[in-house]
Amino acid sequence: MRIVFMGTPAISATCLRRIHEDGCNIVGVYTKPDTPKNRGMKMAMSEVKIYAQSVGLPVYQPTTFKDDAVVEELKALQPDLILVVAYGKILPQRVLDIPPQGCINIHASVLPALRGSGPIQWAILNGLDETGVTAMYMAAEMDAGDMIEIRKTPIDPMETTEELMARLAEIGAGLLSDTVKHVADGTVTRTAQDPSQVTFAPMLTKEMAPIDWSRTSRQIVDHVRGLIPWPVATAELDGKRFKIYRVEYTDKTTDKAPGTLLELHKKGLDVACGDGKVVTITQLQAEGGKRMAAPDYFRGHPIQL
Numbered sequence: 001m002r003i004v005f006m007g008t009p010a011i012s013a014t015c016l017r018r019i020h021e022d023g024c025n026i027v028g029v030y031t032k033p034d035t036p037k038n039r040g041m042k043m044a045m046s047e048v049k050i051y052a053q054s055v056g057l058p059v060y061q062p063t064t065f066k067d068d069a070v071v072e073e074l075k076a077l078q079p080d081l082i083l084v085v086a087y088g089k090i091l092p093q094r095v096l097d098i099p100p101q102g103c104i105n106i107h108a109s110v111l112p113a114l115r116g117s118g119p120i121q122w123a124i125l126n127g128l129d130e131t132g133v134t135a136m137y138m139a140a141e142m143d144a145g146d147m148i149e150i151r152k153t154p155i156d157p158m159e160t161t162e163e164l165m166a167r168l169a170e171i172g173a174g175l176l177s178d179t180v181k182h183v184a185d186g187t188v189t190r191t192a193q194d195p196s197q198v199t200f201a202p203m204l205t206k207e208m209a210p211i212d213w214s215r216t217s218r219q220i221v222d223h224v225r226g227l228i229p230w231p232v233a234t235a236e237l238d239g240k241r242f243k244i245y246r247v248e249y250t251d252k253t254t255d256k257a258p259g260t261l262l263e264l265h266k267k268g269l270d271v272a273c274g275d276g277k278v279v280t281i282t283q284l285q286a287e288g289g290k291r292m293a294a295p296d297y298f299r300g301h302p303i304q305l
Contacts, residue, residue, distance in 0.1 A: 001101070001184055004079040005048075006030040006087040011169040013047035015085045015106060018173035019180060026057055028077045032088050033061045065095050074098060081183060083176065084138060088117075093140050101183055103138040106172045108165070110150055111136060112193040114201040115143035120168060121161045122201035124226035127218060130154050131164070133172040135179045137190055146190035148182075151175050158221075158248070160228040209234040211244060213259035214274035221247050221279060235281075237261060237269070238303045245283035245291055252278035261305050268294040269303070 003026050005016050012031075020026060029052040037044040045053075052059050062070040071094060081101040084091070086108075096103050109119035111134040116122075123131040132152035139145035151171050155164060182188040209231045211220060224233040224247045233244040238261065254262060254272045262270040268282035285291045286301070 001025060001080045001180075002027045002078055003180070004028045004030065004074065004077055004082045004099070005085075006082065006089075006091075007048045007085040008032045008046045008088045009086050010047045011108065011165055011172060012085040012087070013051045014169035015083075015173045015176045016048055016051055018177050019083070020055055020057070022177050022180070024180060027079060028060055028074075029057045030060045030062070030074075030087065033063055065089070065092050071095060071098075081180070083180070085172065085176070090142070091138065096138055096140070104148065104176075104179060104183070105136050105138045105143070105145070106176050107134045107136060107143055108132075108168045108172065109201065110134060110152060111143060111147055112195070112198040114199055116201035117203045119201040120165050121204055121226050123155060124159070124161055124164065124222055127222050128155060131168070133168055133175050135175050144193060146192050148179055148188055148190055149175060158225065160225045162229045204231060206231045211235045212274075213271060215258075216275040217249060217273040217277040217279050220273055221249060232285075235271075237281075237284075241287055243285040243291075244281055245285065247279045247281055250278045250280055254278050261303065264295070264298055264303060264305065266295055269298065 003024050005026055007016060008031050016029065029048060031046045031048040034043040034045050036042065049059050065071060074095065075098055079099045082099045082103040084103060084105045091103065107119065109123065110132040114122055130152055132150055134150045135148040137145040137148065153167065153171060179188065209227060211223060211233050224244055227233045228245060235242055235244050253276050255276065256262060256272040258272055258274040260272040262272060262278060268280040270278050270280050273279055281294050283291060284294050284297060286297065
């Protein structure tokens with residue numbers, strides 16, 4: 001079976017590695033074009049491209065599938081099956097129609113919940129205790145195709161998006177591997193999604209970063225966890241702006257106004273929340289500085305409480 005794989009970030013590379021190690025006949029790997037990064041604006045390759053080149057797989061990086069030549073190039077590969085994991089591009093119907101075995105997507109949520117580009121982040125931001133990975137046939141509507149299989153996993157109470165993404169990548173890789181085998185032996189199944197259960201996970205923005213201290217302690221902790229590694233939660237403390245990397249629960253309560261800086265101690269900086277509870281900022285980063293333990297930073301930069 002001739003397979004074309006499409007993906008871009010680390011979660012995609014993990015899945016590509018798995019099917020390559022399975023011995024699948026991968027005739028082409030599609031990934032987003034290289035992009036300039038960091039202050040030097042050097043062109044950076046995607047994680048998928050880095051892995052594909054390391055094992056000698058042919059790489060294609062079209063900017064759009066609206067170009068007839070790009071579609072014909074894909075057709076020329078004669079894929080029986082197209083596998084998609086966080087590619088970052090919408091596939092038009094004429095691309096979905098190319099492989100006789102269809103296009104299968106690995107989506108990092110328990111569909112039909114959290115359709116969209118940020119399912120892992122929104123699982124945490126929404127305070128969910130469980131998420132998962134869904135293998136599904138692709139359709140013209142985003143993440144709306146028939147489901148093949150769902151594998152669920154609990155979300156640890158202090159797990160960040162970055163940490164959860166790494167776990168879901170491994171779960172997704174195993175699911176993709178098994179799905180390809182089921183397609184090959186003709187045992188794959190499909191179940192329509194329930195439209196009444198659909199929710200969405202839109203793209204994150206920098207505007208989401210500021211912490212709203214009037215929210216509950218759970219919501220604030222989830223906000224910080226959900227925005228790592230990007231865009232990272234922010235807060236203004238004693239007139240200075242910080243990125244906030246970790247906030248922990250305490251058993252303390254207060255009648256002070258939300259956002260009040262209460263106490264600096266050996267674990268971090270206590271702040272009042274909207275539900276009368278207190279959380280501790282334990283890791284942060286000042287503008288122009290590096291990520292540090294909060295007590296270490298404030299030891300050299302005294303704060304006014």
